[in-house]
Amino acid sequence: MRTVELQEIGEIIRKIRKRRGLRLEDLADDNISVATISNIERSVPHVSMEKALYLLDKLNIETSQIPYLLTQEEKEMRRIQLELETVESLWKLKRYEKAVNKIEDLDLDDAHPFAATAAYLKGKCLIDKGKTKQAERSLYNAIKLANQNPYNNSTNVEAASFCELAIIAYVQNDLDGALQFVNSAWGAFQKDGDRQYIRFIIHVNKAIYLEKLGRINEGMRVIEAIWDSLYEIDEVETLLTFYWLRNEFMRRTGAFEDAVEYIHKGLPLAVRNNQYKFIFEFWTQLGCIYTSLDEKEKAESCFDTALNVNELLPDPKVASTTYTKLGTLYMQQNKLAEAKETINQAINISDKYNDVPRLTYALMLMGDLLKNRKEDQDAITYYQRSLELSQKHHLKYREYKLLLKLAQCWHQLNEQEFQKCIRNMYEVKVELINKEGDIFEEQD
16 A cells, blocks of 8 residues: 555544544554554554554455545545635635635544644634734644644645744734744744745745844845845745845945845836835835935935825835834924924824834934924923833834933933933843844934
């Protein structure tokens, strides 16, 4: 009997046992244990052929029936696989309720080879339905089931599930948690398995989380490690995200000419594919670069172009970045009223969508504006709120910067608060120095 058939026989035995209402214990005896029966049903490698045949005999299954049963099992597996492919298409079409109903109608038990895939897809649908806790349970279940059944050794369902858990943590502003999950995804990823696109998702998401944490050097290394393989990406949104990240890292480390070069590679691709988010992002990046180069007219034109895309954005919260950058430009031009109005828009957007990294930056910028206007007490209010959020969500580079700004405000107002800020700055700086590889501090 072929090895491939042994895997299918395990599933046949499991189905017949359950159809007859038998427990594993009902089939166990002195010659075959519960653990061995479970291993046979789950197609665990190195299961004894003799034990498998013994179990068939106990179930009164003739060896002559095997070819027919295998054929039927293959048809059933193809049917379920098609159903799960349907579920994935329904998810892409945002028909989440219908997709979840299909999964539940399949009613796969935990030992089924496709149980882990079903749990993973259900988790993805529940995320987009806004049912986060249920989604987490389903994804953790997918990871558990993937590890229980050897069928999943090449499916990369475990890695994909860790990726989704990372996204949940990211949306909840738990950047450290997101980073841990994405590292687990890379640890679980099978380089010769299915869903090869996941390795790009892992790298791009890890770089995003590092960027949000201000760990620029680490994020840049993640992008560079996979850059030469980008030709394998067949999804334009993922490819554009890599371009955006590389531009952002180069911009924030002062490599402006290189950043502009890559923006002009990514921007036409975004325009051709109606990727409004990236049209918006690339024009914003150009505006930031021209601001840094003190080419204010060009910068304002770029920001204005970006904001013309605003109504077409699939994710409105990203507009906060452009408003803060435009506010910075207005401050440099001494247009303080326009700057205050623009920064307030950024704060309101970030607050509405609970986007902590963007909110902390917008609050800090408003503090800068008020401090420049000699309104130190009001500036402290904004700095303090930004600091508390940064501390809560472990944004260490921003925390350090905010402590410095607060120290500058308190210097003439309150010596005790000033000394407290200085001491806290020292403690945060020690933490940052101890982070291996963090050469570049956060640059805005």
